[in-house]
Amino acid sequence: MSECPSLKSCAFFKEFERDEKRRLALKGFVRKFCKGPEQEKCVRKKIKAKLGMALVPVNMMPNGSKLSGTSLDTWDKKVLTYLQQNN
Ligand code: SF4
Numbered sequence: 041m042s043e044c045p046s047l048k049s050c051a052f053f054k055e056f057e058r059d060e061k062r063r064l065a066l067k068g069f070v071r072k073f074c075k076g077p078e079q080e081k082c083v084r085k086k087i088k089a090k091l092g093m094a095l096v097p098v099n100m101m102p103n104g105s106k107l108s109g110t111s112l113d114t115w116d117k118k119v120l121t122y123l124q125q126n127n
Pocket residue numbers: 044045046047048050052073074075079082083084085101102
């Protein structure tokens with residue numbers, strides 16, 4: 041399985057990769073999504089394609105949920121609508 045071309049620049053990983061408490065969870069996401077079988081199911085990727093890179097929330101996990109301990113406050117309404125319609 042090839043690696044997602046966005047992995048090195050993905051804002052989610054850039055923001056949280058140095059957080060010791062989240063490192064294990066991030067590794068799991070990379071294995072499952074970024075370098076694994078669920079790559080095409082990555083919600084970050086889908087929102088980027090549909091709404092543009094600028095609207096992909098930094099704290100959105102590849103499964104489309106917010107990272108625990110972070111807030112939905114910065115998520116654009118279009119993103120929330122997309123998630124409601126595609127769940
Ligand atoms: S989270 Fe999604 S967009 Fe980011 S690198 Fe992984 S598969 Fe690609």
